[in-house]
Amino acid sequence: MNIVACIKETPSTTAEKSFGPDMRLERRKEDAIPNPFDEYTIEEALRQQEKHAGSTVTILCMGPATATDTLRKALAMGGDRAVLVSDSALAGSDAIGTARVLAAALQKIGFDLALFGSAAADAYGGVVPSATAEFLGLPLLSYASKLDLSGDSTARIQRAAEIGYNEAEAPLPALVSVVKSINEPRYPSMKGIMASKKKPLDTFSLADLGLDPSSVGGAAARERAISSEKVSTQRKGEMYQGNEGAADRVVAFLIEQKVL
Amino acid sequence: MSNDVWALAEINNGKLANISLQLTTKAAELAAAFGGSAAAVALGTNTQAAAQELGACGAKTVYASEGEVYNQYLTQPHAETLATLIQQHQPRLVLWGGTNYGRDVAARVAARLGLSIEYNVGEVAVEGDGIVMTVPAFGGAQSVKMQFTGEGTKLLGARQNAFPTSRGGGTPQVEQVHAPAVPAKGAKVSGPFGTEGAEEAGHLGKAPDGHDIWMPAASRAKLEEAQVIVSGGRGLGGPQGFQQIEDLAAALGASVGASRAAVDAGWIPYAHQVGQTGKTVKPTVYIACGISGAVQHKAGMGTSSLIIAINKDKDAPIFQFCDLGIVADLNVVVPQLTAAVKRRKGQ
Ligand SMILES: Cc1cc2nc3c(=O)[nH]c(=O)nc-3n(C[C@H](O)[C@H](O)[C@H](O)COP(=O)(O)OP(=O)(O)OC[C@H]3O[C@@H](n4cnc5c(N)ncnc54)[C@H](O)[C@@H]3O)c2cc1C
Ligand SMILES: Nc1ncnc2c1ncn2[C@@H]1O[C@H](COP(=O)(O)O)[C@@H](O)[C@H]1O
Numbered sequence: 001m002n003i004v005a006c007i008k009e010t011p012s013t014t015a016e017k018s019f020g021p022d023m024r025l026e027r028r029k030e031d032a033i034p035n036p037f038d039e040y041t042i043e044e045a046l047r048q049q050e051k052h053a054g055s056t057v058t059i060l061c062m063g064p065a066t067a068t069d070t071l072r073k074a075l076a077m078g079g080d081r082a083v084l085v086s087d088s089a090l091a092g093s094d095a096i097g098t099a100r101v102l103a104a105a106l107q108k109i110g111f112d113l114a115l116f117g118s119a120a121a122d123a124y125g126g127v128v129p130s131a132t133a134e135f136l137g138l139p140l141l142s143y144a145s146k147l148d149l150s151g152d153s154t155a156r157i158q159r160a161a162e163i164g165y166n167e168a169e170a171p172l173p174a175l176v177s178v179v180k181s182i183n184e185p186r187y188p189s190m191k192g193i194m195a196s197k198k199k200p201l202d203t204f205s206l207a208d209l210g211l212d213p214s215s216v217g218g219a220a221a222r223e224r225a226i227s228s229e230k231v232s233t234q235r236k237g238e239m240y241q242g243n244e245g246a247a248d249r250v251v252a253f254l255i256e257q258k259v260l
Numbered sequence: 261m262s263n264d265v266w267a268l269a270e271i272n273n274g275k276l277a278n279i280s281l282q283l284t285t286k287a288a289e290l291a292a293a294f295g296g297s298a299a300a301v302a303l304g305t306n307t308q309a310a311a312q313e314l315g316a317c318g319a320k321t322v323y324a325s326e327g328e329v330y331n332q333y334l335t336q337p338h339a340e341t342l343a344t345l346i347q348q349h350q351p352r353l354v355l356w357g358g359t360n361y362g363r364d365v366a367a368r369v370a371a372r373l374g375l376s377i378e379y380n381v382g383e384v385a386v387e388g389d390g391i392v393m394t395v396p397a398f399g400g401a402q403s404v405k406m407q408f409t410g411e412g413t414k415l416l417g418a419r420q421n422a423f424p425t426s427r428g429g430g431t432p433q434v435e436q437v438h439a440p441a442v443p444a445k446g447a448k449v450s451g452p453f454g455t456e457g458a459e460e461a462g463h464l465g466k467a468p469d470g471h472d473i474w475m476p477a478a479s480r481a482k483l484e485e486a487q488v489i490v491s492g493g494r495g496l497g498g499p500q501g502f503q504q505i506e507d508l509a510a511a512l513g514a515s516v517g518a519s520r521a522a523v524d525a526g527w528i529p530y531a532h533q534v535g536q537t538g539k540t541v542k543p544t545v546y547i548a549c550g551i552s553g554a555v556q557h558k559a560g561m562g563t564s565s566l567i568i569a570i571n572k573d574k575d576a577p578i579f580q581f582c583d584l585g586i587v588a589d590l591n592v593v594v595p596q597l598t599a600a601v602k603r604r605k606g607q
Contacts (some may be wrong), residue, residue: 246596
């Protein structure tokens with residue numbers, strides 16, 4: 001079975017972030033990490049590989065040329081090889097442009113199961129998996145909190161709905177997006193980190209994927225950022241010290257605010 | 261393209277989700293600004309009842325499509341119907357909600373028809389002939405103003421609770437739409453949602469390891485829709501600490517939230533987690549008890565209208581972004597507060 005884990009590169013949560021004059025995120029290589037939610041994506045790919053002998057795991061990322069570092073970090077967890085889709089024409093891609101590229105790359109790689117995170121921790125879009133499924137004309141089993149590939153021809157998931165869970169299934173090849181409760185991601189071992197340096201890492205350009213530069217990247221993005229500002233949290237910031245009278249102060253506050 | 265503005269309603273288990281009313285209210289407001297008319301799209305079962313509610317929120321037309329196919333397959337039939345309707349009627353804007361359903365349907369439609377799509381929109385302003393959307397970035401640390409470019413219908417994804425509901429509308433005209441055929445390669449719903457009567461009974465469904473999850477009595481309102489949330493963190497000291505939180509929530513009619521530390525410790529199910537990897541909430545009041553206020557927690561509750569924090573450490577980061585900070589022991593203050601609220605309410 002061919003398993004592909006799609007991972008996004010995001011700035012780390014603690015990194016200082018800013019927009020450049022073109023209103024694009026100023027990316028600093030040293031702050032880049034695999035989207036934290038995609039640790040679950042990778043982990044699930046590895047667990048399925050362990051259950052299905054002879055499977056291969058490819059880690060796929062569309063990102064800047066420096067995202068090879070992010071892919072090596074991912075490969076340290078496991079997996080056989082990585083593919084980076086990188087091209088200067090891809091800068092400024094929106095979610096739909098990204099999905100178009102991932103769909104083409106997935107087709108070129110060939111897959112039975114393509115795994116995604118439910119959303120990336122940068123903008124919480126969560127639209128790439130479903131849009132990619134549409135471009136491929138394939139089913140997406142989204143928000144999986146459990147995945148079972150019994151029989152190698154059908155994927156079954158437990159799906160985390162808005163509240164509660166239900167079950168869903170689809171014939172392979174299929175796309176699956178996972179939620180955090182699906183597994184507990186492993187930490188890369190020393191051995192894994194060493195091994196990651198030698199694993200094959202291919203880079204695809206748009207030409208390799210047969211995509212027209214005008215159909216993707218900034219050229220095709222249909223949304224535009226016009227300005228940004230730091231959010232000032234103007235809070236009252238009133239403080240009250242001590243156990244004595246604290247409960248009464250809270251009640252009085254709730255009454256002042258017309259909540260009680 | 262028309263000047264009409266649509267809302268994609270969401271029906272779960274035959275029940276109209278609240279976000280549908282918020283979206284329809286906003287659609288009516290925007291349609292009025294553009295000189296168009298508001299409509300809602302309701303797909304699934306019980307669409308007639310849903311249509312009346314959507315009409316009350318200002319939808320002049322409701323495109324209703326009934327069919328089991330919508331319950332049997334995830335998203336694909338819904339996207340198919342919505343895409344067809346958009347092609348037929350060319351609305352200017354379609355509002356969808358930032359729920360699992362909304363994201364999956366809207367993303368498919370955007371990919372299929374090549375439409376502009378924006379998500380997590382918190383505010384929409386009409387400026388000249390277009391709109392400017394405000395979207396949070398970097399966990400809410402920055403806010404970005406966005407515009408759509410290009411031709412065609414625009415798909416605007418709203419955050420939950422971004423827009424209030426108002427019922428100033430009337431009886432809508434309901435247009436019946438055919439349900440599509442079963443998708444060739446479909447993601448099929450194969451198991452029931454929770455157990456029978458799950459929602460009323462507070463049954464959250466099955467956890468990944470197979471055990472049943474029940475919502476604590478006080479927290480039956482969906483967290484994302486709750487007006488008051490009492491949230492607990494590691495400072496509770498253990499699962500029994502949540503009893504105090506539940507008691508206070510019950511007295512206030514609030515829902516129960518939690519920090520990741522409390523969830524990871526197994527004190528409360530994941531469904532209650534607020535933050536970057538949990539739920540985003542925007543209640544009128546958020547009461548954080550024994551929560552330090554890490555950036556990842558703030559990402560999920562930082563836009564609450566009022567934040568009250570109870571923490572014994574005067575240097576806890578949460579005191580930097582609260583309206584009322586109580587530096588005290590929650591084990592003393594929370595039970596006293598519960599008693600005081602009950603007295604006030606005459607309970
Ligand atoms: C990728 C990533 C994603 C994350 N996502 C989330 C998320 O979605 N949500 C989330 O919440 N966190 C998330 N976290 C974790 C986050 O960084 C914090 O670790 C977490 O929020 C801490 O939870 P806490 O405030 O309950 O615990 P602590 O930070 O341990 O704080 C406990 C607080 O309780 C106070 N306290 C103790 N005893 C008492 C008492 N008797 N009375 C009053 N106060 C008391 C202490 O002073 C302290 O401030 C994430 C982290 C990462 C790396
Ligand atoms: N540039 C990318 N390269 C690879 N995978 C991506 C990329 N962008 C998004 N994804 C996948 O889509 C998921 C959701 O991302 P998003 O829609 O951007 O929130 C991520 O968890 C990844 O699995």
